[in-house]
Amino acid sequence: MLQALIIFIAQLLFVPVLTLRTITMVKGMKEKAAALGMLEGIIYVITLGIVFSDLSNYLNMIAYALGFGIGLYIGQIIEQKLAIGFVSIEVNILNKNEELTNHLRDEGFSVSTAEVEGMNQARRYRLDCTARRDREGEFIKIVSTYEPSAFIVSYEPRNFKGGYITKAMKKTKNKHVKSKVHTSS
Incomplete structure (x- = not known):
């Protein structure tokens, strides 16, 4: 035994x-x-x-x-x-939502936007973001608050080079560490 x-x-x-x-x-x-x-x-x-x-x-x-x-x-x-690694997230929404985009950027997410054409020439807007995997839920929650009917898809990229992501991650990591220190004081 x-x-x-x-x-x-x-x-x-x-x-x-x-x-x-x-x-x-x-x-x-x-x-x-x-x-x-x-x-x-x-x-x-x-x-x-x-x-x-x-x-x-x-x-x-x-x-x-x-x-x-x-x-x-x-x-x-x-x-x-x-949640080791990174995730790329694509969001499709019906209308351009500057408030959502600005909120995501204020939270340290690197967001690119584009107008895209869907079926029957329907105009939609796409948000693209690459973030640390441990922040995926936070990103989706913010988007869902502003755009409850958004189509969201995420996947893990194998490689990426350059761009805003490295700077944003450093800023956000420092921001979260500082906010945890202030809230626990």
């Missing part, structure tokens, strides 16, 4: 580490991916060693599978909380 508990707990650690290692690897964070990979390897070898030491112990196998499944769930929650 103790072995099954150890296996279960090890899997609860192993799978989130596996998830984070995969994400850091895909995002090009070589050093972090390597460190997580070493930790992942150690946990993996120890856990499998216990399971393979007695293949007649079905409780150990069940603990391994159950821990793996729950570990996947935990890994996804951790990944969502960390």
Whole structure:
């Protein structure tokens, strides 16, 4: 029973580490991916060693599978909380909304606007933004407040170079740090 508990707990650690290692690897964070990979390897070898030491112990196998499944769930929650990387967001609205655009810019989002043509030559306006993933919800909430019927789509860009985004992120990060200091004082 103790072995099954150890296996279960090890899997609860192993799978989130596996998830984070995969994400850091895909995002090009070589050093972090390597460190997580070493930790992942150690946990993996120890856990499998216990399971393979007695293949007649079905409780150990069940603990391994159950821990793996729950570990996947935990890994996804951790990944969502960390929100590593960036997101590109496109917003389509019926009318030009300067108030919305200005509010987004005041909040530190880099917003580009364009008039676009939809089906049957319908004129619409598109807002484009690239932001840190941890700010995606904030962006969507602001847009939804001003434009409840907006069409919003987001995706993760693989690469980007230049533009306003780097300066805006630094400004916004400093702004949020300062506001947290002032509100906690």
